[in-house]
Amino acid sequence: MGKLYLELIRIRFLTMLAYRVNYYSGIIIYAINIGAYYFLWGAIYGGQQQLGGLTVEQMTAYVAIAWMSRAFYFNNIDMEIAQDVREGKVAIEMIRPYNYLSVKTAQAFGEGVFRLLFFAAPGIFLVSLLIPFRFPGTPEAWGLYLVSLMLAFVINTELNLLTGLFTFFLFRNDGMMRAKRVIVDLMSGLVLPISFFPGWAQTLMGWLPFQAINYYPSLIFTGAISPERAWELIGLQAAWIAVIFMPILILWRRARHKLVVQGG
C-alpha cells in the first residue's frame, strides 16, 4: 500500500517536470510578488527602524521565506477534486482499490516536493544574493523549520480536502475555494506577519488554524524565537492536524453516500 502512494508521489513529480513552461512562469510570478512586496515594504518603512517588532531586513527576509514556504505547501487539490466530481471521474476513482483522498494527498505531496527542490531552493538562494538575508545558523534550526514546514503542508492539504469535499454537496463551489485561498493567504501571515495586526485580530487568529500554515514555519526560519517556543508551535500544528482530520472523515463518509455523478 505504501509503495502505491510512493509511486503516485513520483508520478506527480515527473508530471510537474514535464510541464516546464508552467514551471518557468511560476518562478517569474513568485519573483514578481516578492519584488512588489520588497519595494512596498521599503517604502512603508521609509526611515523607520522597526515596525511590528521587525527591522526592514527581517521583514524582507520574512516575505521571501514566507513565499518560498508557500511554494511547498500550496496545491490545488480542492480544484482537482471539484473537477473530478463535476466530470463524473470521481465514480471511477471510488471503485479503485485505494483511498481517493490519500491519492490526492500523495499527488499534492509530489507537487510540493517538486516545487521545494526546483523552485523554492534555487529561489531562496537567488533572493539571498539580492537582498540581505540570514539563513538559520544551526542544523537544529534547519531541522525545526523543515518539520514545521512539513506539518504546514499537512494542515493546508487538509483544508483543501475539506473545501474540495464540499463539492459533493454543493456541486459547484469555485467561489468558496477561491475565498478559502485568499483567506489562507491573509490569515496565514503570507501578506502580513501576524505581529502587525491589532491585538484583537491577533487573539482571534490565535483560535484559527491558518497561522500554523505559514507564520509558524517562517517565524522559526527567521530565528526570532527560541527552540523551546519553536517546539511549542510545532505541537500546536500537530494538534490542528488532528482537529481538522475529524470533519474530513465525517464529510468523506457522507460524501460517498450522497454522491451525484454529473455529466460523465
Place this chain on the structure above:
Amino acid sequence: MQNARHIIGVFADYLGQYFKTRLAYRADFFGDLVSNLIYELINLVFIIVVFQHVPLLKDWTRDEIIFIYGFFLIPYALFSMFFSFWDFNERYIIRGEMDRILTRPLHNLAQVCLESMAPDRIFGVISGLIIMGYAAFKLDLSFHWYDPLVFVVLVIGGALIYAGVYTAIAAISFFSDSRTGIAPMIWNIQQYGRYPVDVYNKVIRFVLTYILPFAFVGVYPAAYFLRKETWYTYAAFTPVMGVIFFGIGLAVWNWGVRKYRGAGS
C-alpha cells in the same frame, strides 16, 4: 452601425442565458460574489493594517492609497465583465471550439467575449465606488460638474488597456497551442498598479507606464481626482493609452486568427 446594434441585441440574449445557467448552481453563484468581495477586502485590510504603523507611504496618506485602490477596482471589474476568457487556450484552442466560433456571423472576438462574459462582476464596480466614496469623504475631496464625465472616460480607458493586453495574450494561443502561463503572470504584474508608482524603482516604473501600462488603470487616473498635479499629464493620457493598447490587442488577435489552423480533433 447596424453591426454594432446587432452585437448589442445578441449580447442581451446571451445575458439572459447567462443568468439562467449561473442560477442553476445558486450556492456557487453567491459563493463567487462573496469570494470576490473577500478578495477586495483583503487588499483593503493590508492597507489599513500597514497604516496603523506608519503615517505616510512616500508622501501619500492612507486615505489617498485607499482611494487609488477603490479606483483600481473599477476598470478591472468593467473589463472582466466582458473579457473573461481566462481559459481561452484550453476551451477554444485545445478543445477545437475556435472552429465553431469562426462559422458564426459575429466578429470572432465579439463572439468569444459573449460566450465568456461574467456580468456579475458589476459588483466589483459597486465595491470600488463604495471604497472610493469612503476615501473621498474622508479626504474631503471636491469635484467639478464635469468630473463624473472625466471619471467615465478614464475608467473606459483603463478597461481598454486591460482588454488590449489580455486579448493580445489570448491571441498567443493561435501561434502556440501549449499553455504558457503568461496570463497569470501579467495578472500579478497588474497588481502593482494599486500603489503609487513612485514607490517602485525606475525600471518597474518604466514598465508600468510604457510596456504593460498598468499604472494607467490605477494610480495615474486616480491622481487626477486626488488633485496631484504632477501626474495630470499621465492621467490625461489614460484614454489614449487605452485606445492604443486595445488597437494593438485587436491587431494581434486578427493576425492570429488568420494564422490559426485548428488543433487536431
